[in-house]
Structures are given as structure tokens and as C-alpha cells.
Amino acid sequence: MRPLTLEPLTAEAFAPFGCVLDPASAECRLINGGTTERFHALAMADTEAQDGRTILSLFRGQPRAFPYQVGMMERHPLGSQAFFPLTPRAWIAVVAPDRDGRPGEPRAFLVPGTIGVQYAANVWHHPLIAVGAQSDFLVMDREGGGTNLEEADYDAPYVVADPAG
């Protein structure tokens, strides 16, 4: 087993895999007569392939046990998938570059509980990793025909230590 070190999330580090949904760095527009701040377009859906539609769902994740073994990855060839936490609790996003149709060396990001990420279409990522307690997320992704899920196992798992230390 190989250790997988948690990295802090930055827009630059995550750029090859999608985008970071961070209100603090989004364009802010004052709307509704000045009563509302609109942190604009944290994410833009990419779901149109094969007549896909964009949907909003709620994911309720059970917390993972640590040290956590990353043994498989998945990707959605036909659409992006954005996660934004409803519970202000840090979580973990694991992504990987593609290597000849399989996930390469993974990278793990510790994501603050007020920030989301969007995996770009066809980007290898691990299923939701909630930390510490049951956690809810709003998820914007694709509904439609076609095969929009691929899974692949690693030959040997990577291990993420407990972010709580």
C-alpha cells in the first residue's frame, strides 16, 4: 500500500481535474435591490452530450473510516459532476489523471466545508469521501441516456491518513 498525502485545495492545483466552487473567489454581484449578493457561476454544467439534461440531487454520505484505502476510481464520460457541502464540514476529493484509459497516480485534496468542486466530464475521481460525520452535499450532474459511468481498480490501494491527525 502506498501513502496518499492530503494536499490543500487550490484552484490552480485542481484545474487539470475541474474547478473549485469557492464563493470567496467568485464574481460577486449585488442584486434584488441590494438585498442579495450573487456569487456568480461557481460552476457551469457540461452535461449536453447525447441529449443529457442537468439535474440537482442531494447526496448523503456516511463518514469513511481512516486510514482510508483508495482502491478504485470512477469517471463520468458524458458529464461534469459538481459537489457543494450543505453541512459545513471538511471533506476529501481524490482525483487522478488518465493513463491509457485507466486512472493514474491519484491526488487527494482536503476541501473546506464551505467549498465545493466540480469534476470535469471524463475525469477519474473517487466516490464521495465524507469525513467525521454524516454529511449532505448538493450535486449538479447529468441525467440521460448513454453509458456515463466507468470504474477501474488500482493494482494496489493508496492510503489516506485521518485528516484529524
Next chain:
Amino acid sequence: MRPLTLEPLTAEAFAPFGCVLDPASAECRLINGGTTERFHALAMADTEAQDGRTILSLFRGQPRAFPYQVGMMERHPLGSQAFFPLTPRAWIAVVAPDRDGRPGEPRAFLVPGTIGVQYAANVWHHPLIAVGAQSDFLVMDREGGGTNLEEADYDAPYVVADPAG
């Protein structure tokens, strides 16, 4: 001024105006090896008109003062707009049928803090009404060209009493 009574939100009552985003009544799928519940497709975006795209934004609403006067309404002819609260605090959705291109008699719904609504494209609604304290919402709506905002004033305002009594 005319009183506007708050109604409890039900899917049936809201159906003429859009849909209710309620995890408790959504289809629930167990995914990610049983570690995650997916409350599926709380809302489906309708943003494709005139090459629109679907985006996710964060709205930070300041609380309204009560009694609150509903003096105007708006609508988005080219796209749906979904709101889901990030802060578990009740809020108010005001909608109206169309009457010859203007908003008709409004209806006001008290929405629990764990539930969202989506205004269908071209449905008259009041801008975000946060209650009690600053409240954050995730908003799925449309980005793109064309005129996607109409506003109209009522001849005389309707008045919503403080939901806290």
C-alpha cells in the same frame, strides 16, 4: 394594501409554478458501495433556450423586515431557477400566475430550511425573501444571451406578516 397569507408548502400547491426540492419525497438510490444515499433529481434544469447553459451560484440574502410589502415581481422567460438553502432556516417563496403578461394575484409559501423550490421558466416570482438572519442558498439557473429578466410592479402592494408571529 392587501394581506398575503403564508401557506404551507406542498408539491401539489406549488405545481403550477415549478417544483419542490424535497429530499424526503425524492427517489433515493443507495450508491458508492452503500456509503451514500442519492436523493435523485430534486430538480431538472430548463435552461437550453437560446443556447443557454446551466450554472450553479450562491445567493447570500439579507433578512427582510416584516411586515413585508410585496410590490413587484420578476420572471425569467428563458430559464428555470432553483433555490436550495445552505442554512437550515425557513424562507418565503412568493409566486403568481400570469395575467395577460403581468403577475396576477400572488401566493406566498413558507418553505422549511431543508427544502428548496424551482421556479419554472417564465413564472412570476418575488426575489429571494430570507427570514430572520442572513441566509445562503445554492441556485441553479441559466447563463446565456437573450433577455432573461422581466419585472412588473403591482398597483398596490400585498403585505406578508412576520412568520415568527
